[in-house]
Amino acid sequence: MEPSNAIELKDITKTFGEVVANDKISLTVRRGEILSLLGENGSGKTTLMNMLSGIYFPDSGQIFVGGKEVTIRSPRDAYELGIGMIHQHFKLVDVLTAAENIILGLPGKGPLDRKAIATEISRISRKYGFEIDPNRKIYEMAVSEKQTVEIVKVLYRGADILILDEPTAVLTPQETEKLFSVLRNMKADGKAIIIITHKLHEVMEVSDRVAVLRKGAYIGTVDTDQTDPLKLTEMMVGRSVSLNIDRPEPKEPVDRLRVEDLTCVNDEGVTVLDHVSFTARGGEILGVAGIAGSGQKELCEAVAGLQPVTGHIRYFPSEDGTAASAEGIELVGRDPMAIRQLGISLAFVPEDRLGMGLVAGMGMTDNMMLRSYRRGHPFLADRKPPRELAETIIRELEVVTPDVSTPVRRLSGGNVQKVLVGREIASGPSVLMAAYPVRGLDINSSYIIYHLLNKQKQRGVAVLYVGEDLDVLLELCDRILVLCGGKVSGVADGRTATKEQIGLMMTRTDAEGRNGHGA
Amino acid sequence: MEHKQPLFRIAKRGDISKGRALMIRAAAILLALCTGGLIVMALGHNPMAVYADMARGALGTHTGLRETVKLTVPLLGAAVAIAPAFKMKFWNIGAEGQILVGAIAATYFGLYQVHLPQTALLVAMFLAAAVAGGVWGLIPAAFKAKWGTNETLFTLMLNYIALGMEQYLQNGPWKDPKGTGFPIIAMFAKNARLPKVLGVHVGWIIVLVFMVAMFVYLRYSKQGYEIAVVGESERTARYAGMNVPHIIMRTMFLSGAISGITGFLVAAGADYTLNANTAGGTGFTAITVAWLAGLNPIIMLFIAFFLAILEKGSNTIQTSFKIPASAAEVLTGIILFFMLGCEFFIRYRVIIRGKGESGHEH
Numbered sequence: 001m002e003p004s005n006a007i008e009l010k011d012i013t014k015t016f017g018e019v020v021a022n023d024k025i026s027l028t029v030r031r032g033e034i035l036s037l038l039g040e041n042g043s044g045k046t047t048l049m050n051m052l053s054g055i056y057f058p059d060s061g062q063i064f065v066g067g068k069e070v071t072i073r074s075p076r077d078a079y080e081l082g083i084g085m086i087h088q089h090f091k092l093v094d095v096l097t098a099a100e101n102i103i104l105g106l107p108g109k110g111p112l113d114r115k116a117i118a119t120e121i122s123r124i125s126r127k128y129g130f131e132i133d134p135n136r137k138i139y140e141m142a143v144s145e146k147q148t149v150e151i152v153k154v155l156y157r158g159a160d161i162l163i164l165d166e167p168t169a170v171l172t173p174q175e176t177e178k179l180f181s182v183l184r185n186m187k188a189d190g191k192a193i194i195i196i197t198h199k200l201h202e203v204m205e206v207s208d209r210v211a212v213l214r215k216g217a218y219i220g221t222v223d224t225d226q227t228d229p230l231k232l233t234e235m236m237v238g239r240s241v242s243l244n245i246d247r248p249e250p251k252e253p254v255d256r257l258r259v260e261d262l263t264c265v266n267d268e269g270v271t272v273l274d275h276v277s278f279t280a281r282g283g284e285i286l287g288v289a290g291i292a293g294s295g296q297k298e299l300c301e302a303v304a305g306l307q308p309v310t311g312h313i314r315y316f317p318s319e320d321g322t323a324a325s326a327e328g329i330e331l332v333g334r335d336p337m338a339i340r341q342l343g344i345s346l347a348f349v350p351e352d353r354l355g356m357g358l359v360a361g362m363g364m365t366d367n368m369m370l371r372s373y374r375r376g377h378p379f380l381a382d383r384k385p386p387r388e389l390a391e392t393i394i395r396e397l398e399v400v401t402p403d404v405s406t407p408v409r410r411l412s413g414g415n416v417q418k419v420l421v422g423r424e425i426a427s428g429p430s431v432l433m434a435a436y437p438v439r440g441l442d443i444n445s446s447y448i449i450y451h452l453l454n455k456q457k458q459r460g461v462a463v464l465y466v467g468e469d470l471d472v473l474l475e476l477c478d479r480i481l482v483l484c485g486g487k488v489s490g491v492a493d494g495r496t497a498t499k500e501q502i503g504l505m506m507t508r509t510d511a512e513g514r515n516g517h518g519a
Numbered sequence: 520m521e522h523k524q525p526l527f528r529i530a531k532r533g534d535i536s537k538g539r540a541l542m543i544r545a546a547a548i549l550l551a552l553c554t555g556g557l558i559v560m561a562l563g564h565n566p567m568a569v570y571a572d573m574a575r576g577a578l579g580t581h582t583g584l585r586e587t588v589k590l591t592v593p594l595l596g597a598a599v600a601i602a603p604a605f606k607m608k609f610w611n612i613g614a615e616g617q618i619l620v621g622a623i624a625a626t627y628f629g630l631y632q633v634h635l636p637q638t639a640l641l642v643a644m645f646l647a648a649a650v651a652g653g654v655w656g657l658i659p660a661a662f663k664a665k666w667g668t669n670e671t672l673f674t675l676m677l678n679y680i681a682l683g684m685e686q687y688l689q690n691g692p693w694k695d696p697k698g699t700g701f702p703i704i705a706m707f708a709k710n711a712r713l714p715k716v717l718g719v720h721v722g723w724i725i726v727l728v729f730m731v732a733m734f735v736y737l738r739y740s741k742q743g744y745e746i747a748v749v750g751e752s753e754r755t756a757r758y759a760g761m762n763v764p765h766i767i768m769r770t771m772f773l774s775g776a777i778s779g780i781t782g783f784l785v786a787a788g789a790d791y792t793l794n795a796n797t798a799g800g801t802g803f804t805a806i807t808v809a810w811l812a813g814l815n816p817i818i819m820l821f822i823a824f825f826l827a828i829l830e831k832g833s834n835t836i837q838t839s840f841k842i843p844a845s846a847a848e849v850l851t852g853i854i855l856f857f858m859l860g861c862e863f864f865i866r867y868r869v870i871i872r873g874k875g876e877s878g879h880e881h
Binding site: 016017057304306335336337340348350352355356357358359360361362366369370371373374377379380381 | 532741745748762
């Protein structure tokens with residue numbers, strides 16, 4: 001065994017029930033390199049890494065660390081081997097400070113030597129270029145700062161093999177740049193870094209080698225400078241694909257929704273929407289961009305009648321915008337039932353598909369009738385139309401499911417989304433809101449969803465697309481509304497704006513609100 | 520080759536075939552009977568003879584069978600009552616109290632409105648029991664819907680309030696003047712008693728009707744659909760435009776009402792009076808029934824009947840073998856323990872060190 005190999009995996013297999021999440025995977029990670037672990041959702045990346053960090057235990061196979069075979073039974077075993085993982089969902093205690101979180105769970109007796117801890121933290125920070133205030137509480141921190149705490153926590157415990165699970169999903173382009181420079185410093189220091197991602201341009205930018213998984217199987221490892229995004233996509237998907245998204249020209253867009261001064265204060269008294277105003281037009285896709293938690297969710301829910309708000313949401317039913325509808329119909333103060341009773345068809349594909357848009361434990365048929373079950377017989381539910389709709393959606397959107405009565409939670413992410421989007425589109429909406437509709441979907445399913453949204457746009461529907469991937473937003477949307485901390489920081493033209501512009505708008509009000517570290 | 524694998528691990532099963540699940544359940548009952556047999560042997564009896572006597576006592580004679588059916592009625596009634604609440608994931612453990620207030624309301628008519636003709640009186644008792652039980656179910660539902668209180672604690676505490684009410688009435692206003700000083704409530708007059716059909720009070724027909732109606736209600740009605748959606752996710756229900764507080768209150772009124780009627784059936788059909796034992800744990804055992812039946816009302820019939828056989832059977836062996844009541848209860852407990860425990864093995868499989876592959880069952 002070469003000593004330069006930090007980790008070697010041999011024939012690792014892991015099954016969950018009947019699902020083979022990892023099928024005889026072998027790969028190596030060297031010291032002083034950044035390895036990208038690339039694959040579509042459900043390809044087994046996170047499962048594989050969870051076996052290195054002691055969360056899962058492999059069914060079979062061997063793990064070598066530094067050339068020695070090891071058994072990793074718990075996260076503690078992983079730490080002792082110098083393996084640290086930064087999870088997608090942070091595991092921090094909100095009411096504690098950064099320093100307290102960093103030392104949490106470490107053995108030791110007596111009172112904390114806060115000074116020594118702070119010194120060590122600032123030594124690590126200086127070495128790799130972090131900016132961190134050890135005494136700040138987690139709940140006061142922005143997402144990127146929390147991530148920094150997680151990384152320092154792992155380094156503090158002496159990790160020299162770092163695994164980052166989709167670290168850039170919650171970051172702006174500027175923050176991503178910063179993270180990458182930190183990663184490069186760590187690499188120069190001889191650490192081995194594995195970054196799980198499905199964003200190709202990041203793979204190209206930061207990694208030395210790329211290992212590709214597909215449907216639980218190991219496809220291969222290539223040197224980054226020997227490959228390109230198209231080749232990687234082929235490895236990932238298993239066939240060649242085109243990476244361009246259509247954007248038909250909008251035909252005579254008319255104002256459909258006019259939102260004015262929309263303000264929402266959540267249960268904890270935080271203003272999550274702050275005097276938001278914009279117009280959504282029929283025949284157009286309006287993108288909504290922003291860092292996660294900038295008010296996107298509340299905005300969609302407000303329009304759908306699910307969120308108490310102040311301000312105005314005016315709906316304009318008529319295509320020609322005649323005098324009769326000049327004032328529009330006020331939607332604020334009406335619940336989803338009341339909106340429906342006005343004859344307004346709002347379709348909403350919420351971010352939380354199985355917790356809000358669909359009933360996870362029910363089959364397709366029962367999910368189809370979720371918004372229409374009141375029709376027909378006064379007491380008994382008629383399941384014939386929903387069953388027919390389910391069958392139509394299975395046929396037209398190529399949903400893979402054993403049966404219309406199989407609980408939708410057993411379907412893959414892409415199929416779940418097709419079921420949800422299919423139902424919402426089938427209601428013949430005049431407004432279609434889709435929150436992160438391609439999150440977790442493979443490339444093929446994502447393109448089906450883009451295509452469906454475009455078809456609705458051409459039908460004259462006002463489409464709201466809440467997205468996180470700026471590349472997609474810029475390729476798909478006609479206009480992009482940028483939210484920052486619940487405020488509108490601008491509306492950009494999807495055809496001319498650049499990623500950097502949008503990225504800056506996403507953090508614009510941050511500079512005044514929090515003491516963001518000068519993006 | 521794996522050196523330090525954990526001794527055993529637990530992994531979720533994939534889909535298990537119906538036949539295999541049935542086999543695991545059958546094995547569980549067999550194991551339960553064996554374990555119970557050991558206890559019987561420790562008490563110095565022949566297990567086979569004791570089991571045979573249990574079966575004979577519960578099913579072998581007309582009187583025995585009638586008694587068993589009589590025990591089945593409240594169990595099935597309360598289990599059917601709990602079904603919609605549990606389907607909604609509203610953990611109503613207050614069936615006990617709802618049964619009791621239903622019985623109390625019925626008793627008021629049974630004691631003080633006896634001038635009514637029998638049919639009218641029984642209908643009045645039925646309705647009074649339904650309303651009282653319904654209100655007893657509605658109270659925790661309203662608090663949960665409006666202020667998010669914990670329904671488990673709330674319904675549990677309402678049980679004690681119902682019991683306290685019963686004891687107050689029994690010791691005070693409703694105390695039988697002819698009871699020679701004993702604090703008991705008088706026996707109902709003839710026209711406040713349920714008529715018998717095939718030797719058992721007509722309650723058995725009523726709970727069978729409830730059972731079928733509940734099956735249809737949960738599976739085919741719009742309200743049943745709403746209950747299922749609210750149970751799975753309140754956010755989804757709101758998204759679908761459902762009025763969640765309304766559904767919670769409506770369902771709990773229904774659940775309480777059926778429990779209340781069950782109380783009426785016990786008071787007017789089996790006991791002909793009201794006492795602290797009118798509910799007698801039925802509301803809790805019914806939770807086991809509902810759960811073992813997977814909330815399917817039709818299957819509840821079989822589970823309730825089975826538990827009634829166990830109860831009647833253990834009464835029989837107490838007299839014929841002089842087995843103490845507590846030991847008979849241990850026997851019943853063992854059987855229930857195995858039946859509930861086997862559900863774990865239906866959902867998970869255990870992998871023992873070194874047998875990673877062979878432990879993989881199909």
